[in-house]
Amino acid sequence: MNLDKVFTDALDQVKLWARLNSPWAVHFNSGSCNGCDIEILATLTPRYDVERFGIKLQGSPRHADVLICTGPVTRQARERLLRVYEQMPEPKFVIAVGSCGISGGVFDGCYNVVGCIDKVIPVDVYVPGCPPRPEAIIDGVVKLLGKLQGAAAPKPAAAPESSKAEVVHDPA
Amino acid sequence: MTPLDPNQVKERSEALLQSAKTVLGSWAAAIAAPAPNRIDVTLTPDDLERAVSTLVTARWGYLAAITGLDIGVTSGMLEVLYHFCSDAVIVTLRVQIPRENPAVPSICDKIPYADLYERELMEMFGITVTNTPSPTRLFVAEDWPEGVFPLRKDAPVQEPTIRA
Numbered sequence: 070m071n072l073d074k075v076f077t078d079a080l081d082q083v084k085l086w087a088r089l090n091s092p093w094a095v096h097f098n099s100g101s102c103n104g105c106d107i108e109i110l111a112t113l114t115p116r117y118d119v120e121r122f123g124i125k126l127q128g129s130p131r132h133a134d135v136l137i138c139t140g141p142v143t144r145q146a147r148e149r150l151l152r153v154y155e156q157m158p159e160p161k162f163v164i165a166v167g168s169c170g171i172s173g174g175v176f177d178g179c180y181n182v183v184g185c186i187d188k189v190i191p192v193d194v195y196v197p198g199c200p201p202r203p204e205a206i207i208d209g210v211v212k213l214l215g216k217l218q219g220a221a222a223p224k225p226a227a228a229p230e231s232s233k234a235e236v237v238h239d240p241a
Numbered sequence: 242m243t244p245l246d247p248n249q250v251k252e253r254s255e256a257l258l259q260s261a262k263t264v265l266g267s268w269a270a271a272i273a274a275p276a277p278n279r280i281d282v283t284l285t286p287d288d289l290e291r292a293v294s295t296l297v298t299a300r301w302g303y304l305a306a307i308t309g310l311d312i313g314v315t316s317g318m319l320e321v322l323y324h325f326c327s328d329a330v331i332v333t334l335r336v337q338i339p340r341e342n343p344a345v346p347s348i349c350d351k352i353p354y355a356d357l358y359e360r361e362l363m364e365m366f367g368i369t370v371t372n373t374p375s376p377t378r379l380f381v382a383e384d385w386p387e388g389v390f391p392l393r394k395d396a397p398v399q400e401p402t403i404r405a
Contacts (some may be wrong), residue, residue, distance in 0.1 A: 144382030178401035180391040181382060 088134055089214050091123030094164075095133035095157070099150045099186065100176065101140025104200040105167035109137060112203040119207060130156040135213065136190075137206075141169040141176040142183045154190045162217075164209050165192045168199045250329070254278050257302075257330040264299045265332070268292040281333045286345055289336050293323065293348045302327030304348075307358035309366040311394045312337075319343050319366060319393075338368065347373040365392040 098106055112119055113126050127133045130153045142150055154161070165186045168174040176182045186192055193216070196209035258280060262272060268288040273281040284292055296302070302325045310320040323334040336345060345362075347370050348355050359370040360379050367390035370376070381391070390396060 144384060148383075173401070178399050180396065180399055182399075 085217065089218055091125065092134045092162075092210065092214065093125050093127040093132060094135040094137050094210075095127050095130045095153070096137045097130075097139070097150060097153050099138055099140050099146040099170075099189075100143035100182065101167065101169060105139035105170075108200040108203055109139065109166060109206060112206045117203045117207065119210070124210060130154075131158065133157055134160075134162060135210070136161065136163045137166055138163060138170055138186050138190075138192075139166045141173045141179075142186055142189050143181050144183055145181070147183050147189055150186075150189055162193045162213055163190055164194045164196060164206075164213060166196045166201060166206055166209070168197055171195045171197055174199065253328060254330050257327050258332075260299070261296075261301055261325075261327075261330070261332045264295050264301055265292055265334075268295075278329050279331045279333070281335055283335045283337075286336050286338055289323075289334065290346050290348065290351075292334055293351050296325055296332075297351045301325065302330070302332065304352050304355055304358075305331070307355065307362060309362045309368060309392060311366065311392065314340070314395050317341075319368060321345050321362065321368065323348070342369070343367065344369040344371055346371050349374050364390070366390050367393065 096106070096109055111117060113124075130136070134157075136154060136157060138150065154163070163186070165171055169176055170186045170192075173182060173184045177184065183189060194209045194213045196205050198205055201209075258278070261280065261282075262269075265272075265282050268284055268291060269282045270285060271283040273283075275281055282292070305324045305326040308322040308324065310322060312318055312320055317340050318337045319340055321336045321338065323336075325332045325334070338345060343366070345368060347359055349359065350372075356374055357379075359373045360375065360377075362368050363370055363373070363376065364378060364380050367388070378385075
């Protein structure tokens with residue numbers, strides 16, 4: 070038996086365990102009206118308090134596992150969104166929160182808008198709603214974690230395909 | 242505090258409207274009243290600076306906004322609206338300029354905070370604001386093409402991307 074493999078397997082398991090138990094999220098507004106951002110704040114602050122589940126908002130993308138992105142991507146925000154995404158360490162996951170992040174919403178076709186988030190970066194979980202309720206956002210994160218747990222092997226470094234993403238239904 | 246007497250409010254508004262008319266009377270090509278408490282004063286671009294000066298020196302209200310208006314390709318004109326507010330009264334100075342080489346003078350020497358409005362006017366409508374202190378781009382995206390003005394009626398329309 071290869072001792073190196075045993076060691077890396079064990080390490081991967083520890084990493085997965087840590088990631089599942091405490092995903093760190095960075096929040097990015099790529100052109101949202103702020104409605105979704107306020108729901109994300111409600112999710113993080115004591116009313117819903119996801120930190121008790123280990124989900125922590127992390128200021129720097131360099132320390133984050135999950136990018137929670139809201140709003141359509143404006144022409145001006147496109148480069149910044151890409152930069153934030155590229156600064157995140159692998160493996161990284163993206164949750165698109167709100168109708169605009171999914172399709173561009175009411176801003177689709179506007180002169181200053183590129184479109185939805187998956188036109189710019191790959192998205193793992195879509196949370197629809199305008200804005201989605203905090204329960205829906207939490208459900209989105211849980212679905213993402215479930216997906217990670219379901220994956221037997223740790224995620225390959227390649228970017229996830231958006232077509233495999235799960236859609237979370239808004240309970241509201 | 243005693244509640245405002247509606248009659249007094251009305252009197253005050255009418256006095257304000259009257260004073261605006263008196264101040265602007267000599268420059269106005271036409272004065273319209275589109276709504277109660279509101280007058281639209283049509284000016285030529287040459288009279289704009291002097292009209293704004295008289296409003297400022299008379300201390301009549303404050304500049305609330307500058308609006309650009311594309312009144313259609315066929316008309317061959319663009320319009321710039323300077324909204325001044327005092328109390329419940331709004332006085333709008335309307336200036337029509339040709340679509341070809343549209344230009345209005347800057348009013349930043351009289352009202353410094355008009356700077357942002359004028360920059361937006363330049364970027365969104367392609368109107369040259371002569372002598373504005375900072376004519377560089379501010380609002381449109383860095384990769385926005387030169388010579389395309391998004392709020393003009395003939396601006397190219399971006400097709401929606403909604404998937405079936």
